[in-house]
Amino acid sequence: MTNLPTKARAVIIGGGVIGCSVAYHLTKLGWKDVVLLERKQLTSGTTWHAAGLIAQLRATANMTKLAKYSQELYGQLEEETGMATGFKRVGSITVALTEERDEELRRSAAMARAFGVEIDEIGRDEISAKYPHLNIDDVIGGVYLPKDGQGDPGNIARALAKGARQKGAVVAEYTAVTGVQRTGRRITAVNYQSANGEQGSIACEAVINCAGMWGRDVGAMLGTSVPLQACEHFYIVSEPIAGLEQLPVLRVPDECAYYKEDAGKIMLGAFEPVSKPWGPIPGDFEFDQLPEDFDHFEPILEAAVNRMPMLAEAGIHTFFNGPESFTPDDAYHLGQCPEMDNVWVAAGFNSVGIQSAGGAGMALAQWMEDGARPFDLGDVDIARMQPFQSNKSYLMDRSTETLGLLYADHFPYRQKATARGVRRTPFHTHLAQNGAVFGELAGWERANWFANAGQDAEYQYSWQRQNFFENVAQEHHAIRNDVGMYDMSSFGKLRVEGPDAEAFLNHICGADLSVPVGKIVYTQFLNTSGGIEADVTVTRLSELAYLVVTPAATRLADETWMRRHLGDRMVIITDVTASEGVLAVMGPRARDVLQAVSPADFSNAANPFGTAQVVEIGMAQARVHRVSYVGELGWEIYVSADMAAHVFEVLHEAGASFGLKLCGMHMMDTCRIEKGFRHFGHDITCEDHVLEAGLGFAVKTAKPDFIGRDAVLKKRETGLQTRMVQFLLNDPEPLLYHNEPILRDGEIVGYLSSGAYGHHLGGAVGLGYVPCAGESVEQVLASAYEIDVAGTKVSAEASLKPLYDPKSDRVKV
Known part of the structure; x- marks a missing residue:
């Protein structure tokens, strides 16, 4: 593209779904001089081949808030931009094949209720009714989220880009960032070269690294550490199946598999336990596939044919292998980079980029606008990463595990097995x-x-x-x-x-x-x-x-x-x-x-x-x-x-x-x-x-x-809206971890922020915030409290003072 501006308030590097989302949301906030630079075509890295699964429920309340926002945004983009996103709410089912997985799903269902996400725990008959093609012989139970959906990843990204252009952003394809100009802790300009050889620079106030699987290298160019690694990600698409109608998205995590019906075909994707890191990335990579590795995918397919027998008859139309980026802890990178004062990042989406991009782009844009996080983003804040984690050997080792952990049992206290022993006391x-x-x-x-x-x-x-x-x-x-x-x-x-x-x-x-x-x-x-x-x-x-x-x-x-x-x-x-x-x-x-x-x-x-x-x-x-x-x-x-x-x-x-x-x-x-x-x-x-x-x-x-x-002074004048309360379960058997719903007089009013077993007190203990606007301490404590543990309501003693040694006599003896 010629005639690029010579200065901008923000330069976004990368034209995948997250780069387009950041551009869209910055311009929505009134930022007029926003420039997005994409080395090839929009979506040509990872976005174009994403599965397009769009779920609501995430591991924390704020991540769930962002995922729900993404759904709502994609649902309205077509009306705003005139470009179809393919978004439709088809629902999703996750099934358990083991008792441990069943407990995980029941705990996630309780968590969803606390987060305001519609969810149903369903048995074998209901699963079979909603997904009649499934072999349920060894299925124990499952959960159904009626508002989960799917969409067209490429069109979602292009709709976001169109929305950004309509509000004044410049989106330049085939324009590669070749370097930057830097003074101290600030990038002062971004250098670029277009496909026709035209070179130039754009003076800027902020730079946002949305480079996807190139994010680590772009981060290094910007003087920042962005730990992520591209891995091979596999899926197959069946031949058309006669009579196949719209189905919910299906996840069978115990077999590392997900299924999506699309246009009368079935897509089967995998998050295998031991994944394949990939790189270095060729300089001309654009809408490319990686070599097939049927031996690697065969165990997933074998289980899938048993799980969904019609796949044995359908035949394989497409065997696809494409790269996606993964971070050391399976959480994406968002926020202001610690090493620089005007460099931001949104990258490393661990195969949940489509469902995350709308909310992540909104949160980052608001952060940049206000100079402060709009809410707690500690789960994904790039500042949680340590500089050494950009080490290539470390990333290669860790990424063999992190892809598979997405569908592994999410046991409490689970430790990573790879890339260990780096820092020792x-x-x-x-x-x-x-x-x-x-x-x-x-x-x-x-x-x-x-x-x-x-x-x-x-x-x-x-x-x-x-x-x-x-x-x-x-x-x-x-x-x-x-x-x-x-x-x-x-x-x-x-x-x-x-x-x-x-x-x-x-x-x-x-x-x-x-x-x-x-x-x-x-x-x-x-x-x-x-x-x-x-x-x-x-x-x-x-x-x-x-x-x-x-x-x-x-x-x-x-x-x-x-x-x-x-x-x-x-x-x-x-x-x-x-x-x-x-x-x-x-x-x-x-x-x-x-x-x-x-x-x-x-x-x-x-x-x-x-x-x-x-x-x-x-x-x-x-x-x-x-x-x-x-x-x-x-x-x-x-x-x-x-x-x-x-x-x-x-x-x-x-x-x-x-x-x-x-x-x-x-x-x-x-x-x-x-x-x-x-x-x-x-x-x-x-x-x-x-x-x-x-x-x-x-x-x-x-x-x-x-x-x-x-x-602080204002809050003392206006009064507290919530209070941190400590809870002790009256039954000594159940265990608490975090995110379990708090019920006050039978109604959900919050969730536990943390939980552990109190071996001295003789039961599980949790902490959590309870709404208390206009109430005295006595009124807060006068209620009956229960904690929802995997669907079972357990009565609990509530206290605003520590249940152990409330006067701290023991520490001062």
């Missing part, structure tokens, strides 16, 4: 030698639980009590009654220092950081709406230096938030996570253990709760922080990586005399939920007001000018 070998079973988070290997002698040190997954249930119970009881030790080295550590460090932290934190050296402060980073952007502890190390400790998964996001609010203050922020190992020694006998290995005084008088001091441990030097996330007396011990092994050995040996037990992250979760401690990303997010989260004690409005102060 200084205590890794010692923990492994003592029976640790590791999980992975942000690449860190973390001891989640400890196997007993003679027990297999591996997960055996289930929706019921898993094989580590009793192990965690023992660890939990050790923390509550004696003493336990666990590794917290993976938690992020950000050193903030400089002449303006105190003023800077007082600006971004809700609490008062004008405290003495050695003081530890629990606080949040708030946004202007009073929502919680980060949940941290801050320790004053010296007059000019602080240590901010963050969750492992949000270390990069928290650092990015800090840097974007730094301004011209004289402050240096340094990630020192890997420089120190951290051991937590917690429980009623924690003081005895530490006193046995150190000449320091660990009494309340010398080392009160909420303070830190440097001490000797064995022959080493460490810094001990008296805080607790498990609700017991204890210390977090920070020691430089070179002395970490020695400190572990000294504590482990001395602890034997006091019954010290090695513990894991699962124990930490079961203890923290008994104590009502919030978990960032589940219980508290950017859209949860700090007062409604029950964390008002951590906000000091007496200090002036901190982010969110006005919103």
Whole structure:
């Protein structure tokens, strides 16, 4: 295309369905100077061969909100643009062939009801009535979503592009981005070359990477990390089948298969357990297919012929193999890239691009317009990714698994099996030698639980009590009654220092950081709406230096938030996570253990709760922080990586005399939920007001000018709309994880943000928000509460105070 503008407010790279959606939604918000550059033709990468399945229900409330928005948008695009999208609501059925899958579906049905998605649990007869061609001999049950649909992916994308053009966007095909011009943390211009050799550049205020399977390479060109990998994705299309009428979309995840009726044919697609990464991508790739691999697809087809016998008679019209991009955690990438100030991304859609693109484009456009996320997008925020995850070897290894995980059993606590062992704490070998079973988070290997002698040190997954249930119970009881030790080295550590460090932290934190050296402060980073952007502890190390400790998964996001609010203050922020190992020694006998290995005084008088001091441990030097996330007396011990092994050995040996037990992250979760401690990303997010989260004690409005102060003061005037409530099931058998519906006097009013088993309290415990506008505490608690567990309503005790040690006497003893 000739005559491209020389400047634009936004340049979008990539003309698949998501690039077209971003252009459409930016122009819908009034952005006139938007340019979309596509190297070949629109849709020519992945969009053109997508299956076009459009489901409503996703794993979280906000992802479901975006999927529902996509459906509504595609339904109205034809009227707006005059271009048919092929969207029709045909419904969908998912069937279970195992008891475990059946429980997963029943839990998803309960979750759907909490999210406002219409869903029916259906038995074999109903399944057969809605899908008469199905062999149901071994089908146990299923769910039916009447409003799910399907559409024409290419036309959906082209309709979005047309809508964007109608509102002023420039969409240029056969125009490849060849490079960028950069000043500091900003892209100032995008260079391009058209198919006829014409070259030019477009000065811009923002760049959006919507390059699909090219997203990693485009991200690198833009100075950002975008971890994703193209994989081969297979499906077949049958010959026409006489008399075949419209059918719901059918998913048989236990056989890794999905079925779609289209124009009297059946499409059979697969998410096989071990997938095939693909690349490098040829430079001239456009509407291309990959070589057939019938041997790879044959096990799926063999099961499908048994499941739908008419396929054996129909014959195969098309055997298709095309590339799609997958991310390390099966969640797409959206948002502002941490490394740059004006680079955004929407890519890596893991085979759900069509159903996601409408909502994702809307959310990203609103984020760009407002300079803040419109609601919690932590599931897909690119800031959740670690820079090392763009490593090619890592991506190739991980992607062999992630495609298949889409249809694998989504068991609680399920761990990835590939691309493991990348990040190890200084205590890794010692923990492994003592029976640790590791999980992975942000690449860190973390001891989640400890196997007993003679027990297999591996997960055996289930929706019921898993094989580590009793192990965690023992660890939990050790923390509550004696003493336990666990590794917290993976938690992020950000050193903030400089002449303006105190003023800077007082600006971004809700609490008062004008405290003495050695003081530890629990606080949040708030946004202007009073929502919680980060949940941290801050320790004053010296007059000019602080240590901010963050969750492992949000270390990069928290650092990015800090840097974007730094301004011209004289402050240096340094990630020192890997420089120190951290051991937590917690429980009623924690003081005895530490006193046995150190000449320091660990009494309340010398080392009160909420303070830190440097001490000797064995022959080493460490810094001990008296805080607790498990609700017991204890210390977090920070020691430089070179002395970490020695400190572990000294504590482990001395602890034997006091019954010290090695513990894991699962124990930490079961203890923290008994104590009502919030978990960032589940219980508290950017859209949860700090007062409604029950964390008002951590906000000091007496200090002036901190982010969110006005919103806190306003909420105190207008009153709370919701309250965080803790629930304990009265039946000790059911298990809670998260997203289970909360029923108040028989009506669904919300869902659990997190759940775990309270081994001390003797039942499953959950946290969740309950509407309370105009109500007193007494009125909220006067109701009868139930939690819907896989379709069974279980009565629950509700409390606004922690059910365990409500006055926190135990941590201060």
